[in-house]
Amino acid sequence: MSVLTLQNISKSYGKIQALKNLSFDIPQGCVFGVLGPNGSGKTTLLSIILDVLKADTGNFLWFGQPGTPEQRKKIGSLLETPNFYHYLSAVNNLKITNSISGRGSANAIDDVLEKVKLYERRNSRFSTYSLGMKQRLAIAAALLGDPRVLVLDEPTNGLDPVGIAEIRELMIALNKQGHTIIMASHLLDEVEKVCTHVAILKKGELITTGHVNDVLVDDDIVEISADNMDALAAAVYNYRQDIKVTRDENKIQLIMPKGTSKLDEINSYCFSNGIVLNHLLFKKKRLEAKFFELTNN
């Protein structure tokens, strides 16, 4: 069953079209990354599904039903920037989250503050927090009451490297417990490490969507080298017609359609041509390279 279904969503800001006829499904139990460069429409999309923005056309369904406030109460969300009452402490801000959403309790507030390592500063005013602490509080608010669905917009924004790693581990752990996480990010590394599914946006258009392994890893790359690199290069050019060969000083890369590389066959082909390989490595295509390719950057 789909947690969220988008149907032909479009949104314009004056003459600028932020989203163009967007449609895709987000399956239950996944970590779904909405990936795209700045200005691709990621935050606009999340704002629409959280009813902060109104779509010009199209609609969305949470668990097969049109979006309602009651559904939003069950979703933990962090949108764009941490939005809290600057004169209130972390605890009092989370009391407001609890009062509106009905998620969590007094004990749950302490628990989530401990989880994001903000418990020691729980009674300090929000206005005294650093950017990283504000982000941690926003994550705590989203986690309050252990919601089954989380919508997180750039969740590691403003966090230090340790904080980023902690939040990633937290998201992976939550996903293992069955939570569905919808996450927008422009950090490829983050998406690669955390997400199971991805949608790539560019200038408001959906470029592609699906399982991370299907979308982002569609080429096999085999790296080889030998003592005589010239002979090796001459040999592999005749190995197969459907491969692309790139060469630098120390190694040659054979780029082949996904699932067609056979290391033993390559090794034996080279050996039969009188070349002994001293390096043979299968590599996945890097997400970054794939992302640039998809978005034509």
Added chain:
Amino acid sequence: MFTIARTEWLKIKKYPAFWWVMGITALTYPGINSILLYQYYDLIEKQNAAGQVVKALLGNPFALPEAWKTVAYFSSIFVFIPAIVIIMLITNEYTYKTNRQNIIDGWSRKDFMTAKLMDVLILSIIVTILYTLVALVIGIANTTKAPSAKWTMAYYIGLFALQTFSQLSLAFLVGLLVRKSFIALAIFAFYFIMLEPIASNLIRVKLHSDIGRFFPLNISHKLIPRPAFIGRFDEKAYQATLDAVKYHIGYTLILIVLTWAFCFWINNRRDL
């Protein structure tokens, strides 16, 4: 509804600016009336002929039941003080984007606006209670008549509440439209103190038209006529002002409904 009220209380109860302005309001209402009372006694206690004439002309506007009207009139001038809180309560939501967080957390846009309507209503009630206490204390302290007459003009409590709610609703509307605290405060103060009084007086003097009484603040301002002693300078015009009050109750109610209908409509249409 209880949850909405509780959430608003969580927002307000630790908001220092709210308590500061409420404190200033709590000092201003008794303060301004006490100053005028002091000046009144200072004037009538002069033993010369002028003092006696003033005493005969003014009567005692601070004795019950007239005190209900006198205190209401002078207190209503300072409605811009609680208006500061109302404007800050809505503009802060936009400044810190907490309005969008409230929606994200599960309120509907209607819930959000209902919460703000409750803020304005509760503040109007607090200010009205303050006015009632000031009028009662000053009135009782200056009254020598029989107890039965003391409450005959107590309906000014209702008129004061209606006027306060109407004018604070307009302050809220300015905050909702402008969204920036200081700009909204400046616009409301300028309109309240300068623009509307000058415009309505100019129209009255230059164009000989009474259309100014239908200006947004004047509609409810006419609910509480000036104290009776001022009316003695032109009895006919003063009686007309008193007669117009019942119509202005209707106009004010219509204005309040229109103001809030517009607030709900605009909040529903707007991207947050």
